[in-house]
Amino acid sequence: MYRHGTRSAGRQTDRAVINTNQLKSALERLCLVVPKRAILPVLENLRWRAAKGHLELTATDLDNRLHISIPFVGEAVDSDVDVLIPAKELCQLVKTESASNLKLRIRNGTCEVTANKRTVVLSCAESSSFPESPDGEAKPQGQILGSAFDGALRRALFCVSTESGRYSTDVLKLELRGSIFRVVGTDGHRLSVVEGTARTTGDSTFWVLLLRSTVTILSRLGLADEPRWVEFSTCGSEQDFNLFALPDGSRLITRRGQGQFPNYENVLPKAPLEARVVFRREELLEGLAKLSPTARKAQVPAVKLELSHSPVSIKTENDGTASSIALEHTRVSGKARDIGFNYHYLTQYVKSVETDTISMKLFPEAISEVALFDAFRYQHLLMPLRV
Template structure:
């Protein structure tokens, strides 16, 4: 395989697929990126056997072929070369030589034929186009609530639910829940639920972060594929039953407070400084048109904050994990938040007063 390419033209797709390369591998080949030169197209593939990332770029190819190069070394070399530099790559199953001006790098390769075969989507599959911005919005508004290495493995991912009314995304770690729906037209007869693992969601966010056009989503019995014009992600699905989120989301209460989001976030950040480092608890006290925040720690230090809010319900005092509240404040980008709490032992329902498609639930904690 022999080709010429601009430094940036190689760096961009390489950065798109590097997320699939783990720092520690069970197989030496998984540290490599597969380059396939065919026609005028160079395709790059990286995998950890759970997720696979692919990217394509048009370039000048002198000799067609394929090679498996050490991914992180190739990335570091490209990063440290001048931006406008022309690269010449000559690679086979044993060695790759990369030339850039007066620089020359010789890299050890592995046989390309030994690179893991990428499984195609199997089983009865569902495929549909969706604007990249819509999918990005769904994932960004919910992904932060996924569990991380929880023994309840089905919580270590994001639920995608499809039916003829649209697409829903739900994430929970057992202490909080994030829900977002997008009422798009999908030609689907039966409701379908799949759980995409945490790493697949993280790489999906990177893949479609700046995607302005449509992306194609294909869901099979054990895999999901998201395809843009030049990039693709294939991820295994978590085989498990996601909790019934409808039972977790409380009905709206008469005890509703509308707060300024930025002011509330800043008050939480200040109060959190003196919260217990392990439990991160903060006490919210709601009275007529007033919200008080209180935090304390084992060293008898205490923080108090007061702010004006729009509230005319019952007087309430309830504790929450301050980080969960901050995550919601950082995710919602509108001017105000609506907090609905039935009683001191109930979960809080938090949402944008003007948008019903996004809802957050935070369980109370005993302080």
């Protein structure tokens, strides 16, 4: 599936000059991909190539591959340099450097890093064993607004299961539907469906499954502040890889998730609304925090929203100890009923919302027991607990 490089680490080059802050930023992101416990020693390295006046850096864990290009300061250097450098050692070295620029030289199987009259030497290796990018041309699928994509990933990632059974619940589903993208995550107990702005060429729906590791990396690449477009393509000889071209020019190639994702649309309630509850977010968060010492001691941490009370309260019990907090600013319309939730699940959802209020919909219990929390372009379905 991968091709391999063939160049030598023994070639000598002139000194190259790199902006320290640009290199720091690049290494911080590349180290998100470098595995903490690599199954292959070569994966603990970065591929370091000089090409067309730029330093090309690449990291991979076999499932994800991040490529970042940094311009040299001043004249370009020999474009034949292609070596492997230990990722963590280089990152630690650059992280503590205060000089504005670094001078680097590859020679005799080493990388010399010089700044402020100090030179540190790191070992280099040949790049022949480093996995290359998948073969095959990239097939553009659409564009995704970076800031919206970041928010969607964060709001769906906490629902992803760490294991997979009959259905693939250890992945996220990414859908492109005309001018909308949709990210979906579920672990069988809760479901997040988040939408954002996209650009595609057709009206048909295109979807892929994203590995949990891919989503974790994407959510840490700084897209939250990017009101620009992420170019999304598929690639590989069988189009079994995803390619995300980020606004800053870096590229993330990821292996596609496999298996059958649950038909989530079947579980979204279609029954008539029975009640709507609106909480003040900060009040609900404060109440959950006060109940934490009691709730977290239980084998199954649970809280009950006592919607039939006036004022509404949130309650938890464990081993004969009960705690209750009044939610005085909660508004209930329709036929409300008391309902219990997993303490951690409810807390994670409330923290994922940035609005002042939390809206919850309830449906006739005989038709649909679930609670549906809805915000702008963000639906979260939560299965109740009997408490």
